[in-house]
Amino acid sequence: xxxxxxxxxxxxxxxxxxxxxxxxxxxxxxxxxxxxxxxxxxxxxxxxxxxxxxxxxxxxxxxxxxxxxxxxxxxxxxxxxxxxxxxxxxxxxxxxxxxxxxxxxxxxxxxxxxxxxxxxxxxxxxxxxxxxxxxxxxxxxxxxxxxxxxxxxxxxxxxxxxxxxxxxxxxxxxxxxxxxxxxxxxxxxxxxxxxxxxxxxxxxxxxxxxxxxxxxxxxxxxxxxxxxxxxxxxxxxxxxxxxxxxxxxxxxxxxxxxxxxxxxxxxxxxxxxxxxxxxxxxxxxxxxxxxxxxxxxxx
Numbered sequence: 001x002x003x004x005x006x007x008x009x010x011x012x013x014x015x016x017x018x019x020x021x022x023x024x025x026x027x028x029x030x031x032x033x034x035x036x037x038x039x040x041x042x043x044x045x046x047x048x049x050x051x052x053x054x055x056x057x058x059x060x061x062x063x064x065x066x067x068x069x070x071x072x073x074x075x076x077x078x079x080x081x082x083x084x085x086x087x088x089x090x091x092x093x094x095x096x097x098x099x100x101x102x103x104x105x106x107x108x109x110x111x112x113x114x115x116x117x118x119x120x121x122x123x124x125x126x127x128x129x130x131x132x133x134x135x136x137x138x139x140x141x142x143x144x145x146x147x148x149x150x151x152x153x154x155x156x157x158x159x160x161x162x163x164x165x166x167x168x169x170x171x172x173x174x175x176x177x178x179x180x181x182x183x184x185x186x187x188x189x190x191x192x193x194x195x196x197x198x199x200x201x202x203x204x205x206x207x208x209x210x211x212x213x214x215x216x217x218x219x220x221x222x223x224x225x226x227x228x229x230x231x232x233x234x235x236x237x238x239x240x241x242x243x244x245x246x247x248x249x250x251x252x253x254x255x256x257x258x259x260x261x262x263x264x265x266x267x268x269x270x271x272x273x274x275x276x277x278x279x280x281x282x283x284x285x286x287x288x289x290x291x292x293x294x295x296x297x298x299x
Contacts, residue, residue, distance in 0.1 A: 002040075002043070002044075004072050004076065005036070006036050006037075006039060006040045006043075007040075007065070007068070007069040007072050007073075008026070008069070008072070008073065009022070009026065009033055009036040009037060009040070010037065010040060010048065010062070010065060010066075010069050011066065011069040011070065011073060012025050012026055012033075013033060013037060013049065013056055014058050014062065014066055014069075015153075017054075017055035017056050017057065018055045018056065019033050019034060019056070025139070037049060044061075046059075046061050047059055047061075047062075048061060048062035048065065049062055066153065067269075070153065070268075070269055070270040071270070073270045074269075074270035074271065074272075074273055074274075077270070077271065077273075077274055078273050078274060091119045091121065091122045091275055091276045091279055092119075092121040092122055092123075092276075093122065093123070093276050094122075094123040094124070094125055095122065095123070095124055095125070095141045095142065095276050095277060095280045096125040096127065096139070096140050096141050096142075097124065097125065097126050097127070097140065097141065097142045097143070097144070097280065098127050098128075098129070098140045098142075098143040098144070098145075099126065099127075099128055099143070099144040100128065100129070100130045100144065100145070100146055100200075100222075100263075101128040101129065101130050101221040101222050101223065102130075102221075102222035102223075102239050102242065103128075103144055103239075103263060104126055104127075104128035104144075105128060105222070105223055106222070106226075106239070106241060106242050107241060107287060107288075107291060107294070108126065108144075108284070108287065109126065111283070111286075111287035111290070112124060112283075114283060114286065115279070115280065115283045118279075118283075119276075119279060122276055122279070124280070127140075128221075130146075130193070130200055130203065130220070130221070130222075131197075131199060131200065140268075141267070141268070141271055141274075141276075141277050141280075142265070142266070142267055142277060142280055142281060142284075143265075143266040143267075144159060144263050144264070144265060144266070144284075145263070145264045145266055146200055146202045146203065146261060146262070146263065146264075147200060147201065147202065147264075148262075148264050149264070149266055153268065153269055154266050154267060154268050154269055155266070155267045155268075155269055155272055156264055156265070156266050157264070157265050158262060158263075158264060158265070159262075159263040159264060159265040159284065159285075159288065159296070160262070160263045160288045160294040160295060160296050161260060161261070161262050161263075161294070161295040162239050162240055162241055162260075162261055162262075162263070162293060162294050162295070163239070163240040163258055163259065163260055163261070163293075164205060164237045164238070164239055164240070164258070164259040164261055165237065165238065165240055165243060165244075165251050165252075165254055165257060165258050165259075166185075166235055166236070166237055166238075166251065166252040166253055166254075166257045167229055167235070167236060167237075167238045167242075167243035167246075167249045167250065167251055167252065168229060168234070168235040168249065168250055168252050169229060169230055169231070169232045169248055169249055169250070170248060170249075170250055171232040171248075172229075172232040172233075172234065172235070173250060173252075175232075176188060179235075179252055179253060181253070181256070182209070182210060182253065182256055182257065185210060185213060185235070185253075186212070186213060188234060188235055189216045189217065189233060189234030189235065190206070190210075190213060190214070190215045190216055190217075190234060190235055190236070191215055191216070191217045191218075191219070191224075191225050191228045191229065191233065191234045191235065191236035192206055192215035192217075192218060192225065192236060192237065193215075193218060193219070193220060194218040194219065194220050195214070195215070195218060197220055202259075202261050202262075205237060205259045206237070209257055209259070210257075216234065217233060217234060222238070222239070222242070225237075225238060226238060226242055229243075229249060230246065230248060230249065235252055237257075237259070239261075239293070240293040241291055241293035241294050244292075244293050245292075245293065265281065265284065267281070
């Protein structure tokens with residue numbers, strides 16, 4: 001009645017909600033996906049998906065099957081990993097990591113040297129983005145997010161806390177009017193994300209701390225904010241793990257303008273048993289522990 005192959009099709013369609021997307025992830029055509037699901041429904045005698053304009057949605061019975069499908073997938077992945085190691089105790093394969101742009105570029109990438117040294121046959125793919133739908137599609141092995149996702153099909157744990165503060169270069173502060181209060185910022189150049197594309201609630205800090213202000217220069221990544229600040233263009237909120245470690249930058253109004261934020265570690269439930277995922281997770285925790293501007297869980 002149930003086969004591992006058919007359960008795999010159920011799992012991918014439940015994640016994507018669309019035949020075309022599930023077919024792409026599975027490397028088949030849409031007809032094959034539809035046929036496999038129809039076969040599974042015929043074998044069980046129960047409708048597993050509701051078909052609608054918004055896509056394929058699991059029925060209550062379909063939702064009950066998902067944990068079992070994930071367990072099958074997890075077991076198969078673990079078996080594949082066990083048989084594909086190049087030598088006893090070695091790790092290979094690929095781990096895809098999704099992170100916000102600042103964490104990925106300024107924390108994770110500089111810390112990957114230790115991973116390369118310990119696991120030379122392990123490949124790492126890093127995708128950075130700061131959007132609300134970072135986890136859409138589930139096409140990742142590990143994710144770091146600013147918003148805590150629903151734990152329905154993933155394991156979520158707190159990774160680290162950090163602070164967002166205003167920073168400016170010494171050059172900028174030496175050549176512009178003094179800043180002694182938040183009101184003084186109205187006469188200065190502010191730098192932040194593009195308003196129209198900022199959909200991550202924890203980053204909408206200008207709306208709350210400077211409600212009457214709008215960023216004069218807007219770019220969709222922290223690297224742009226940092227470069228603009230470093231070259232004296234203006235003032236920007238930066239994570240303390242960037243601003244505090246650059247001697248050319250100075251915190252502006254550190255007591256008046258500060259936002260405490262949290263990074264969450266997210267792993268699909270079916271991947272938590274994989275040795276390569278565990279290795280990268282341990283490496284992440286080690287990177288956090290060595291960064292003085294990041295506070296790991298429990299600190």
